[in-house]
Amino acid sequence: MSKLDENYYRKLLELQQLDFALVELNLYLDTHPNDLGALQQYNQLAQQRQQCAHEFEMQYGPLMNFGHSFSRYPWQWVETPWPWQV
Template structure:
């Protein structure tokens, strides 16, 4: 979870930077690399603990996992 939070923080910061520097190719590449890493980290987390996001952004196993603990903020 800590690694996921670090990548999320970097993605937010890069998003803000790219809003004012949209032609910075290196920043765009870094954003895309971190977005891919985030997907991998989120997938690994969800396989171990269950879904992170609602509204169809994360899959769930059967039975419905949204009522299971630990919640993402408890890990």
């Protein structure tokens, strides 16, 4: 497995940070559904995460399988490392 460029790791870390914040906000909103500020922050981060994931996938390949991410030709799932391996 070859070492990936620094941007790969930076983008993957950004995705992990966004995912963490989204999970925390999701849990908070489960008990505080009328907190408009938290809901706005959740929606903003969800949009930011979607954009970040799209950029990552266009440059490095799919993040998720089973139809949640597209693959360029040839099929990219045979290429490693996968995001959870780094």
